[in-house]
Amino acid sequence: MMKTHALILSAICLAAPAWTQTLASDAFGVFDAGSDAARAEWSGHSAPIVAPGALAGDGTFVSPGGAETVLIYFGQKSLSQGSDTALIAALVLDRHGNLVADGTDVSLVAADGRQSASSLHGIASRPVAAGEALGLHHAWAETADGGASRQSPRVSYRVVPALSEQVARLARPVGPLSTEDVASFDAEYAGDAGMAEFLDGVAAQIVLAHRSGAHSLVPAQLIGGRLHARLLTREVFGRAEAQLHMPFATSAPIALDIAPIRAGGPLRVAAMSLPDIVATRLSLGAFTTGAGHLLHDGSHLRVAVTDAAGERYEAQTWSLDGVADVTLPSVALPFAVEVHTPAGRQTATVTRTEDAQ
Amino acid sequence: MTPTNRTYRRGLQALALAALLCLVVVTVLSQVAAALAEASERDVTYRYFDEALSPFQAEASLVMWRVPVTPLDRPFGPAEERLVGLALTRAWSTHAVALETGAPLGLSDYFAGVALERATLSLNVPGARMVMLDQTARPVFFHADGSLLQVETEALIARFHLDEAGTLDGFAITRDTTLTTLRNDATGWRIISHERQNAEDMARGASGADVFPAAGLNYYPSNTSWSRFWPEFDAGIVAEDFDRIVALGANSVRVFLHRDDFLDPEHGPAALADLQTLLDLAGEAGLSVVPTLFDMRGGYGSVTWANDMVYLDSVMPVLAASDHVTYVDLKNEPDLDMDHHGVGHVEAWARTMLAAARGIAPDLAYTIGWSHPSAAGVMADTLDLITYHDYGPVEDSAAAFAAVRELAGDRPVHVTEIGSTSFSLLAGRFPSSPEAQARRLGARLDALAESDGLFVWTLNDFPDPDPVAVGHSPWVIGLQGQFGLFTSTGAPKPAADAVARAFSAFLSSAQGDLQ
Secondary structure, eight states, X not given: OHHHHHHHHHHHHHHHHHXXXXXXXXXXXXXXXXXXXXXXXXXXXXXXXXXXXXXXXXXXXXXXXXXXXXXEEEEOSEEETEEEEEEEEEEEEXXXXXXXXXXXXXXXXXXXXXXXXXXXXXXXXXXXXXXXXXXXXXXXXXXXXXXXXXXXXXXXXXXXXXXXXXXXXXXXXXXXXXXXXXXXXXXXXXXXXXXXXXXXXXXXXXEEEETTSOEEEEEEEEETTEEEEEEEXXXXXEXXXXXXXXXXXXXXXXXXXXXXXXXXXXXXXXXXXXXXXXXXXXXXEOOBBTTSOBOOTTOEEEEEEEOTTSOEEEEEEEOBTTEEEEEESOOOSOEXXXXXXXXXXXXXXEOOOBOOO | OOHHHHHHHHHHHHHHHHHHHHHHHHHHHHHHHHHHHHHHOOOOOOSXXXXXXXXXXXXXXXXXXXXXXXXXXXXXXXXXXXXXXHHHXXXXXXXXXXXXXSOOTTHHHHBOHHHHHHHHHGGGSTTEEEEEEEEEEEEEEEOTTSSEEEEEEEEEEEEEEEOTTSOEEEEEEEEEEEEEEEEEETTEEEEEEEEEEEEEEOOOOOOOOOOOOEEEEEOOOSSSOGGGTTTTOOHHHHHHHHHHHHHTTOOEEEEEEEHHHHHOTTTHHHHHHHHHHHHHHHHHHTOEEEEEEEETOOOOOGGGHHHHHHHXXXXXHHHHHOSOBXXXXXXXXXXXXXXXXXXXXXXXXXXXXXXXXXXXXXXXXXXXXXXXXXXXXXXXXXXXXXXEEOOSOGGGHHHHHHHHHHHHTTSOEEEEEEOOOOOEEETTTEEOOHHHHHHHHHHHHHHTTTSSEEEESOSBOOSSOOHHHHOSOHHHXXXXXXXXXXXXXXXXXXHHHHHHHHHHHHHHHHHHHHO
């Protein structure tokens, strides 16, 4: 009899798990509340799941435990000196990964000091002031809720000079800028001494106002504390006033001179006779500059020729590939040729011609 | 009988047999071809939603946004609403799919940290399912640098459990209040924490609405059946057909609201307007309407349930506002889908949609049109009336009805589809004829005279039945095309008269019972 009862009891006990599954719902679905102890620690609302049509029981709310993990979110990572602000936020979790209870006290530490904030939905946050101290700083969050102190990883952020403090003074070049060359410019910081320095990557622009009324624009950038601006001094010469335009300030103008181009050699003229039309074709050039370059295509030329009979002929033309042609309605050699180019005045005498082909 | 007559008769019989054999061969060949075509379709697995879904579906965010109550550290505007809404929609769709498949594929795209751990662990419960149906969210924290976001969400969620046999052994539909924390990672917004604050049970019982005796017709116009009905809706034809229904002595009409026609972003609004027109026309004719929802709905995958909600949100207000809806048939013959999609899964879907529909229109009565009386017990605990279809042997109808009547208790029982074809292929008699149709229908109506509602399939013959509904078999097309009480040219068949007499007797008796 006892043996039979034991057998029956054993059978019931073995069969029990099959019909005592207690289904429950939580944030991530359905689970067996009777056997999943770990999941039962997930905070929040859970409720029984019953067969369709049956009455469901009341739900329960699992509260979170004390703080175990502190995560930190800090941004922006680069603050302008002065009034700029970032936000430090701590996400605090208990040992099961649940958000901690509202009102958990969290210390939020940055270069502007240590301040406490109460958590709401697991997050405690406060603004961080950039302050005046330039350089690399660190921030973190910590809480002593739950007994032991828990600290977040440390984040770094940087306070950089404010853009509005970027003021510069253009350095005056020693002597005139050489022509047909790449000229560099220098600038020095002109803000409050000891307060700031050039901010890397600031864009600027140098504007040259030429005596002719024209303007040249030179893009510039401040990198590594130095001004990087390059001007190709060609087609611009003479006296000019230069100013450096920063985002919030413009430097005082400085006067500078740009040397003009010079002719690279004597005027060369080749004459060809055109007997059918009683004329002479003059081939002028090649016109070169002192640096050995051809004159730009389209360079304006004024030509004046006096022939042996004393007749004076004038023409205006332009260079192509450094040369220019004019047709003279005269064959009375010799010709006294005078040419005005951007490189100045040049003269030559033509005493003979080549026959026409 | 002379030898010549005998020979002649034998020749005719031989011809008839040969014709029948040819028909059988053609039918078998066409069905084999269809089976081969189906077998050659391959399952395709997609890695990302926008590869698997149409552009409309892939870009659909199912999150409604509310204005923050307290100021945020960073503005949360339309661009953020769209991006975060998509992330939340896809996160829970991915989770639902992962629960179905048991594989965590794609979870790490939308979950991280503690939430990813929990979402992955949730897959370890065999048979557990969770489907997010709609979400309304309000930002409560947004980091100044856009890295961290926290939203309070109200969501309608179905959770259920399928046992080892696939039967539904646990079900709940709740409106949850949750707190969701998201992190803005390089690959997009990911949920790092998700906690449920509260849950309200949204399951509702029967409304108790009165359901009056019904004698009615299942309805499609002759030339625009099934998938053509709403795109080619013609109010004039519908009005004429409704007059014909009334002339039969009917007081009800059962119509079918195809889900995709009402979800289509381009044609949905027109379909909704046509639904209102149909209801108005029914009212003018003196007919009550039984709208059947979700017809021709393909598949029951969890990822599509949220779109079903959009469909309900669209059509239910129109039905609820009408005085001419007698009750709502949630789904036509879902029991036929149970073998393929799982008994429990289909039932869970039906219970979810029923609860959702009741949430929108609680005062309407609801039923499900089961294909067979043997299925009438499914969800009987929660329906306002029990309805089923009866195409079985006429001699079994009365007994089947009695069994359904017993499980229904004091709730009405309507047989919402009975019918017989008049299709004749051989000698005007095989497999049926107009006269045989009239006899069978009359016998069926007699057998079910004790019911509370009777609907005949269908008003009209279909000269070109929709192959989407009936397939491509010439035999089936022939049969399905001639269930009407009227020919495709509008001429009444003998069955029309039989039905008119039966409806008159039925409604007279029902009115007598009511008095």
